[in-house]
Amino acid sequence: MEKIPILKMGKLLLVTIQVDLYDRLAEALEADLVQMINKTGAQGVLIDISAVSIIDSFMGRIIGNIATMSKILDAETVVVGMQPAVAITLIELGLPLTGVYSALNVEKGMSLLQGKINLKETGFIPEDDGDTE
Amino acid sequence: MKNETIKILQKQKKKILDMWMNFQLTDETLREDLMNNDELRMQSEDLVTALVDNLKDENIDTPDSPDFDSVTDILNGISISRAKQGYTSRETGIFVFSLKQALLVLLQQEIRDPQVLYDQSLKVNKLIDFFGVATFETFIKGREEVILRQTDEITEISTPVIQIWDGILALPIIGTLDSARTQVVMENLLQKIVETGSSIAILDISGVPAVDSLVAQHLIKTVSATRLMGAECIISGIRPEIAQTVVHLGIDLSGVITKASLASALKTAFGILQLQVTRKQKNPLIVE
Amino acid sequence: MTVVREIDVIPFRNRIKETAAKMGMGLVNQTKLITAASELARNMLKYAKGGKVLIEVISKGRENGIRLVFKDEGPGIPDIALAMKDGYSTGKSLGLGLPGTRRLVSEFNIETEIGKGTTVTIIKWKNG
Numbered sequence: 001m002e003k004i005p006i007l008k009m010g011k012l013l014l015v016t017i018q019v020d021l022y023d024r025l026a027e028a029l030e031a032d033l034v035q036m037i038n039k040t041g042a043q044g045v046l047i048d049i050s051a052v053s054i055i056d057s058f059m060g061r062i063i064g065n066i067a068t069m070s071k072i073l074d075a076e077t078v079v080v081g082m083q084p085a086v087a088i089t090l091i092e093l094g095l096p097l098t099g100v101y102s103a104l105n106v107e108k109g110m111s112l113l114q115g116k117i118n119l120k121e122t123g124f125i126p127e128d129d130g131d132t133e
Numbered sequence: 134m135k136n137e138t139i140k141i142l143q144k145q146k147k148k149i150l151d152m153w154m155n156f157q158l159t160d161e162t163l164r165e166d167l168m169n170n171d172e173l174r175m176q177s178e179d180l181v182t183a184l185v186d187n188l189k190d191e192n193i194d195t196p197d198s199p200d201f202d203s204v205t206d207i208l209n210g211i212s213i214s215r216a217k218q219g220y221t222s223r224e225t226g227i228f229v230f231s232l233k234q235a236l237l238v239l240l241q242q243e244i245r246d247p248q249v250l251y252d253q254s255l256k257v258n259k260l261i262d263f264f265g266v267a268t269f270e271t272f273i274k275g276r277e278e279v280i281l282r283q284t285d286e287i288t289e290i291s292t293p294v295i296q297i298w299d300g301i302l303a304l305p306i307i308g309t310l311d312s313a314r315t316q317v318v319m320e321n322l323l324q325k326i327v328e329t330g331s332s333i334a335i336l337d338i339s340g341v342p343a344v345d346s347l348v349a350q351h352l353i354k355t356v357s358a359t360r361l362m363g364a365e366c367i368i369s370g371i372r373p374e375i376a377q378t379v380v381h382l383g384i385d386l387s388g389v390i391t392k393a394s395l396a397s398a399l400k401t402a403f404g405i406l407q408l409q410v411t412r413k414q415k416n417p418l419i420v421e
Numbered sequence: 422m423t424v425v426r427e428i429d430v431i432p433f434r435n436r437i438k439e440t441a442a443k444m445g446m447g448l449v450n451q452t453k454l455i456t457a458a459s460e461l462a463r464n465m466l467k468y469a470k471g472g473k474v475l476i477e478v479i480s481k482g483r484e485n486g487i488r489l490v491f492k493d494e495g496p497g498i499p500d501i502a503l504a505m506k507d508g509y510s511t512g513k514s515l516g517l518g519l520p521g522t523r524r525l526v527s528e529f530n531i532e533t534e535i536g537k538g539t540t541v542t543i544i545k546w547k548n549g
Contacts, residue, residue: 080363082361084358087323088319088320088323090358091357091361096361101363102363104327104362104363104364105330105363108330109363
C-alpha cells in the first residue's frame with residue numbers, strides 16, 4: 001500500500017502530500033503522524049497540501065483530527081499552500097477547519113510554527129499573530 | 134390555379150426594391166446617422182433577391198421551409214448587427230414590415246380579381262409576418278449578447294484587487310454582493326494572495342449600498358476562505374448605518390477584524406506586519 | 422461507471438475532472454463538483470457497499486453543465502429531511518456530506534426507498 005512520507009526536520013515534522021488522497025491513505029497518514037510525534041517528540045507538524053486538488057469532508061476531518069491529536073501531544077499543526085479553489089470549496093461545504101493554523105507557503109508556515117514553539121518555550125507573547133516574517 | 138404572385142414578384146424585383154427603399158427613406162425614423170443609403174439599399178437588395186428567388190409554389194405557405202434558409206440568414210445578420218449598432222427594435226421592425234407594404238402595393242397593382250388579390254395578400258402577409266417575428270427574435274438575442282458581455286465586463290471591472298503594500302492587498306467592493314459576485318471576488322482575491330504571497334487582505338465595503346444577512350454571510354465566507362489560505366482578512370469601510378443594521382439583524386461579525394475606514398485598516402495591517410510609518414525629519418541640519 | 426471499492430474513487434474523480442475541463446468549466450466550479458461527487462461516492466460506499474454513477478454533459482439554453490446520477494441499492498434513507506440537516510450523521514462523520522454537497526452544486530435531487538436504494542442526481546452548470 002502507498003504511504004505518505006513524513007520527514008523530520010529538527011523539532012518539526014514535514015508532510016508533503018503529492019498524491020490524490022483516498023480515505024484509507026488519509027487515515028493511515030493520521031495514524032503514522034501521531035505515532036511519529038510521539039516517537040520523535042516533535043513540537044510542530046507542517047502539512048503541505050499545495051498539490052492537493054480536492055479536500056472533501058472526510059479529508060477535512062482527518063486534517064482537523066491531526067491538529068487536535070497533535071495538540072494533545074503538545075505539537076502545533078500548520079497546513080500550508082491550500083489552493084484557492086480548495087479553500088472556496090471547503091467554506092461552501094461548511095468546513096472552515098477551525099483550530100487548524102494555515103499559512104501561504106512552507107516558508108511562512110515554518111516561521112509560524114517556530115513562533116508558536118518559541119512562545120511555548122519562553123512564555124514570551126509577541127505582538128503579532130505569528131504569520132509574518 | 135397557378136400562383137400568380139410568385140411570377141409577378143419575380144418579374145418586378147426591381148420595382149419592389151425601389152418601392153421598399155422609398156418607404157424606408159420616407160419614414161421619419163430612418164437612421165441616416167447609423168447607416169448611409171447605399172448600404173441600406175444593398176442590405177435591402179440582398180434580402181429581396183433572397184426572398185423572391187427562393188419563392189416557389191410549394192413553399193409560399195411554409196416560411197420555415199429550408200428554401201428560406203438564406204433569407205433567415207440574411208435577416209439574422211441584419212438584425213444582430215443592427216442590435217449592436219444601437220438601432221431600436223422599432224426601427225428594425227419597420228425595416229422588415231415596410232417590405233410587406235411594398236409587396237402588397239405591388240400585388241394590388243397587378244392583380245385585378247379581388248378574391249385572388251385577397252388570397253395572395255394573405256399569403257404574403259403571413260410569410261413576412263413570420264420573418265418579422267424571426268427578426269425580432271434575433272434582434273433580442275443580439276441585445277442579450279450585448280447585455281451578457283456587459284455583465285461580464287462589469288463583474289471584471291468591479292472587483293479589482295490592488296496590492297497597496299508589500300504583503301497587503303486591498304479589494305474595494307462596489308455594488309451589491311450576490312453569491313455569483315462573491316465567488317468572483319473570492320476567486321480573484323485568493324488567486325492574487327497566492328500570486329503576491331500577501332498575508333493581509335483588506336476588503337473595503339464603503340461602496341456596498343446595504344448589508345443584509347446574506348451579504349454578511351458572503352463577507353464572512355470570504356474572510357474564512359482567506360484565513361484557510363493562511364492570510365488575514367480585514368473588513369473596512371463600515372458606515373454607521375451598516376453597523377446598525379448588522380447589529381439589528383443579529384449578524385455575528387465578532388470573528389472578523391472590522392475597521393471604519395480603509396486608512397485604519399491599513400494601520401492595523403502595518404501593525405500586524407510590524408511595520409512603522411514615520412514622518413521624515415523636516416530639517417536634517419538640526420539633527421546633529 | 423461503477424464505484425464499489427474505495428480506490429475506485431480516484432479514477433472516478435479524474436473522469437469528472439476530464440469531462441469538466443473539456444467543457445471549459447472554471448477551476449473553482451470543477452473543484453466544487455468533484456468534491457460533491459467525492460462526498461456522494463463515499464456515502465454510496467459506506468452505506469450501500471457501492472453503486473453506479475452516470476456522468477453526462479447536458480445543456481439548457483446557452484448554459485452547459487454536467488449531470489451526475491448516483492444510484493445504489495442500499496438500505497435507503499429513512500428521514501431525508503433529517504439527513505439533509507447540517508451536522509446530522511448516522512455514521513461517525515461530520516454530517517456535512519449531504520447538506521454540504523447541496524451547497525456545492527447548482528441542482529440537487531434525492532430519491533430514496535427503504536430497502537430498495539437511493540438515487541441522488543446533481544447538476545453543476547458551467548457558470549453556476
